[in-house]
Amino acid sequence: MARIVMKFGGTSVADLDRIHNVARHVKREVDAGHEVAVVVSAMAGKTNELVNWVQQMPKVAGANASFYDAREYDTIVASGEQVSSGLLAIALQSMGVDARSWQGWQIPIKTDNAHAAARIVDIDGSELIRRFGMGQVAVVAGFQGVGPDNRVATLGRGGSDTSAVAIAAAVNADRCDIYTDVDGVYTTDPRVEPKARRMKKIAFEEMLEMASLGAKVLQVRSVELAMVHKVRTFVRSSFDDPDAPGMGDLLNPPGTLICDEEEIVEQEVVTGIAYAKDEAQISLRRLADRPGVSAAIFGPLADAHINVDMIVQNISEDGSRTDMTFTVPSGDADKALAVLEGQKQVVGYDVVQSESGLAKVSVIGIGMRSHAGVAATAFKALAEKSINIKAITTSEIKISILIDGAYAELAVRTLHSVYGLDKT
Amino acid sequence: MARIVMKFGGTSVADLDRIHNVARHVKREVDAGHEVAVVVSAMAGKTNELVNWVQQMPKVAGANASFYDAREYDTIVASGEQVSSGLLAIALQSMGVDARSWQGWQIPIKTDNAHAAARIVDIDGSELIRRFGMGQVAVVAGFQGVGPDNRVATLGRGGSDTSAVAIAAAVNADRCDIYTDVDGVYTTDPRVEPKARRMKKIAFEEMLEMASLGAKVLQVRSVELAMVHKVRTFVRSSFDDPDAPGMGDLLNPPGTLICDEEEIVEQEVVTGIAYAKDEAQISLRRLADRPGVSAAIFGPLADAHINVDMIVQNISEDGSRTDMTFTVPSGDADKALAVLEGQKQVVGYDVVQSESGLAKVSVIGIGMRSHAGVAATAFKALAEKSINIKAITTSEIKISILIDGAYAELAVRTLHSVYGLDKT
Structure with a gap:
């Protein structure tokens, strides 16, 4: 019972x-x-x-x-x-x-x-x-x-x-x-x-x-x-x-x-491949690298009900200027650019670049916490199919990769295969 | 307010x-x-x-x-x-x-x-x-x-x-x-x-x-x-x-x-004329005139969900046999007759007579409590139009008259007029 x-x-x-x-x-x-x-x-x-x-x-x-x-x-x-x-x-x-x-x-x-x-x-x-x-x-x-x-x-x-x-x-x-x-x-x-x-x-x-x-x-x-x-x-x-x-x-x-x-005894390293299409990438070049810049960018975007997904910021070379990239749904790209235009004085960036029609492909698995080389496997497999990686974010149990939308299905199949998910 | x-x-x-x-x-x-x-x-x-x-x-x-x-x-x-x-x-x-x-x-x-x-x-x-x-x-x-x-x-x-x-x-x-x-x-x-x-x-x-x-x-x-x-x-x-x-x-x-x-200061004797068509009349002739007969008739009808309306029973001439008349919706008449057939031994009636297509016309008014002659006025007015009255029941504030359904509208108009209801 x-x-x-x-x-x-x-x-x-x-x-x-x-x-x-x-x-x-x-x-x-x-x-x-x-x-x-x-x-x-x-x-x-x-x-x-x-x-x-x-x-x-x-x-x-x-x-x-x-x-x-x-x-x-x-x-x-x-x-x-x-x-x-x-x-x-x-x-x-x-x-x-x-x-x-x-x-x-x-x-x-x-x-x-x-x-x-x-x-x-x-x-x-x-x-x-x-x-x-x-x-x-x-x-x-x-x-x-x-x-x-x-x-x-x-x-x-x-x-x-x-x-x-x-x-x-x-x-x-x-x-x-x-x-x-x-x-x-x-x-x-x-x-x-x-x-x-x-x-x-x-x-x-x-x-x-x-x-x-x-x-x-x-x-x-x-x-x-x-x-x-x-x-x-x-x-x-x-x-x-x-x-x-x-x-x-x-x-x-x-x-x-x-x-x-x-409860999952035989933990797989990777358990699934997820994807989201119709993503747009927006990059701000040569931002002032100081506290409060991120808030000045993403606060107004949230107020405009724009759902920001991946955020990538690299360490600046000389500690004064940096680049910031993030993704939004393609349909919100123009609205996001307008918001950023209004924040230009506050944020102090040099150039905005944007590209629509991208896809985010994610590799998910709790096992990757304790396994090295999971990301490298993905990068190598995508490179062999000549799929260019535009941005990468990772968490403990997930690797997300931004690519050209035309390659989304190919990337999903490639990653699904390389981690052996098509085998019982 | x-x-x-x-x-x-x-x-x-x-x-x-x-x-x-x-x-x-x-x-x-x-x-x-x-x-x-x-x-x-x-x-x-x-x-x-x-x-x-x-x-x-x-x-x-x-x-x-x-x-x-x-x-x-x-x-x-x-x-x-x-x-x-x-x-x-x-x-x-x-x-x-x-x-x-x-x-x-x-x-x-x-x-x-x-x-x-x-x-x-x-x-x-x-x-x-x-x-x-x-x-x-x-x-x-x-x-x-x-x-x-x-x-x-x-x-x-x-x-x-x-x-x-x-x-x-x-x-x-x-x-x-x-x-x-x-x-x-x-x-x-x-x-x-x-x-x-x-x-x-x-x-x-x-x-x-x-x-x-x-x-x-x-x-x-x-x-x-x-x-x-x-x-x-x-x-x-x-x-x-x-x-x-x-x-x-x-x-x-x-x-x-x-x-x-x-709250009604100038009480009219009669305030309204109501009517219901598609009534059927059922009469039981020469019933045993003893306690429990009414219950033996109307109990089983209620159990069969037949809605009985007017009930008329006259005093019997010699105290042993009487007649009972009541109305039901025309659509329930056959069902009612079947129920009565089943009760024949208990009720002990001689003959059942029934007629469908009747109408009940009612004269309503609180003022009739204190006014004599209200019923007589109705009977005289209907007689002048040659409308035959089949049965009569009265309460303190209502007189109900059963007539041939074909005369329903004529009876309503006649009564409406004779009590002066068409005058402001």
Whole structure:
């Protein structure tokens, strides 16, 4: 007997047939004797409809701009999960499974007061656990809680993943299964490299790098939360036949386990290759090399909501002038250049150079902490394909390389192969 | 300065433009210095969509019949008012009016545990009143409260009227305005008698008879509640221009006031003519005239969910046998006859006679309590038009007459005229 939290996203509960399919997945675990809590998103499309109404209402009411009260936004948008949680409870009951829906305010899932982007502060899991003992499945509305003002608070887009992990931590679950429209986490994007393999396990830290680098499987915050509370999190497909062989396997179901690195016995040096296209590079030449220069550059860019990614600054030769390079999404390049133009007097650079249409390719692996030569292998492999490296940044478990966008797929395949990721 | 509760139904909040129109009505009262609570239904069509999902879900999940948990029904269906209350709060804020939405569990509106048909047990109006003092408008999700199990409970269809009256009682409002798609209560159906007049005032008791007789303006329970708590309730149109002259008149706005009879100084003898078509009459001849016979007839009919309306039993000539006549909706006549056939041994009647296609016409007026000859006037007027009366029942403030359905409109117009209702 285990305690399992299962999470299903919007496409998995898009209509009544799919909700029935979700109920079959749940029934399988219940029939196996497990204690189960299910976390659901709103039916696909509903959240967008509700958000659109909230955004349009001020204009329809004659306001000049679309400012709205985030507390009302939360009240309105959270209704989507209220509906899907109730429908799943009915589906389970119809299949003979004792179940009830729980809204955030009923458990309660307490959040802070940052409406529309709230963070979970505390979850009282005692009533859920008491009902597990009675054989009752908890169907929890994801994405929401209740703030200190006793009003509904939502966690922001993708927040249902976070709800699921937080509930798993609160009820001390053995596993948190995130059912999604992919069947696990791959060594790289299978559309780029058909030889990409689904990983059996990946460490939390690696998953954080994979997720924030564009492997859009899990919300980053949910992975952070899982890492802090050591929640064993499983990514698997909601479109698999719920009753196919092995689906109910407690230790090795199909999918990818995200877990503490200590649980990964045979640690690979490199576990995955991530990439992001449509990057632009901006270089400032011959900056004054003094305290405050970085702040003068990146503060105004952040104020303009420009998401800066790689930052490379080299040590200046004579201690007076240096070069700074960073990347932004290509679509923000012109805006970034305009911001920099306005900061020219403060920053005191000589020349700005920029180039769009670049790609960032990243090699990720906890094992590289203790292995030398990982970076050199990448550089050599790319050189053999005549791929020019424009910039490099590294962290303990990641090497990111900026290249011409036209070579992105070739670079991904080359690196995937050179680290042996295409071999089982 | 007055304290006003305003209620808007589903057609009044059907889309963002109409919600804006509702907000204009509210702003008018706020600008006049009044304290305002608004009660809203779900956007038209939403409740039906949600109810349909609830009813379909068990079948989709493979259940033989459509049984569902009423607590989940309530959770799902109440989401409709959650959305409309939030949107109206945003519309008001966009127009510079301080407002916030309130769900039933937040106020709280406490109900009993009869999910899907709950009754309000208690409303704590103190927080709403405190915020009135701060100039804040309360936008309350109608149709819902929270049960002793801390779960959402709905009041059943039309329950938003009841929510509004109950909140008006809880905050001791001066008036409860029910905005609807008609502009008041008429002396009879204007589609039958174009000379029908909108009443300025009608007593609670009269409105109860009008409403339950088919003048479908207000939910019967809300009128009962208004009568008990002496809530002055105003029926008016939500489609009038919110800023037309007289709309904000505190004492005489356009519409019909439903109030205590003591407030109606010049009491008319007859205030309205109601009618119901498609009635069927069923007569049992030569029943045993002994205790328990009525129960043996009407108990099984109630168990079969057949709504019996008029019941006429005459005193038997010799104390041993009597006749009993009652009406049911025409569509239920065959079912009723089958039930009676099954009860024949118990009831011990001789013959059953039935006739469909009848109409019931009712004359209503509190003044008839103290006026003789009201019934005689009706009988004489109908006789002059050669309309045959099949059955008669009377209460203190109502005379109901069963006639051939073909004469329904003629009878309504004749009675409307003979009591002078077409004269201002």
